[in-house]
Amino acid sequence: MPAAAGTDLTEHLRSHGIHPTQQRIRVLKVLVDSRAHLSAEEIHGLVRAQTPRIGLATIYRTLHTLKEKGLVEEHRFNDEFSRYEAMPASHHDHLICIECGKVVEFDQPLIEQLQLAAAKENHFSIVSHRLEIYGICETCAKLHKKES
Amino acid sequence: MPAAAGTDLTEHLRSHGIHPTQQRIRVLKVLVDSRAHLSAEEIHGLVRAQTPRIGLATIYRTLHTLKEKGLVEEHRFNDEFSRYEAMPASHHDHLICIECGKVVEFDQPLIEQLQLAAAKENHFSIVSHRLEIYGICETCAKLHKKES
């Protein structure tokens, strides 16, 4: 078994009260390594490269566990199916290109403060939040220009 | 047929290039009247009160059309199914109670400005955005206190 890469993840899982099985380590590793927002199918594909017999159900179950324990975040950009990312150390928001699907993360501490204010005004105590901006990225914008 | 209420909606639909059928008027009316974020099923239930034979598929098809023409907005709060609301005149964001599901709308013009800045930094041109804050509303918070 691949020990080197999995060791820290093993601890990571254990410290969150998750029994660190090989499958879970692999799923988490894929997410951490890619640093991307992957769909269950994509994760399945990547993990299957190492463990051809792993089932999609296990991926979903694992993601559910990881999400529950706060190791992974689930997103539903636009109307799409769910995408997952390894939980970032600090919260960040997302810029999503509606043409090519690219996701860029950004951080705007001031926005967070304003959110707090808005919540207070409405007597809500914030648990989490999500800010997604949909737009056209530079690359796609350039393509448009060429076309016209 | 109920004319009074539907007349303005008829125009509304027509002006957006949508053939104003009775079913569409009813769906839109339900959304406009409720001013809420309803699921397809809920809308179906409400419209069926007037037209028992209407199918869920029609609701979905109608919502798809209305959304496409910008009369209705689709949301996917949390991991739930889609919810729809009649397109508000001005954009607003949402506070969602994770306990009781209540949705409160709010508006923070400053946040929008900061979003613009973030997008600019990353060379995105904004098309739309979504800000959702998940938390606990006052009512639910009080219930918690009582329990403990």
Next chain:
DNA sequence: CTATATGCAAAGACTTTGCAAACCG
């Protein structure tokens, strides 16, 4: 009469569950 809209049932896409076998301690 042609085109669009609708109901119904069937299909689809994504996700969850039931269960027996495999694993781990």
Next chain:
DNA sequence: CGGTTTGCAAAGTCTTTGCATATAG
């Protein structure tokens, strides 16, 4: 052993489609 985890297949949920009928202009 005794509790977890897994694969597989089946079931579930929400949503979309196909098709024949109904409706509208």
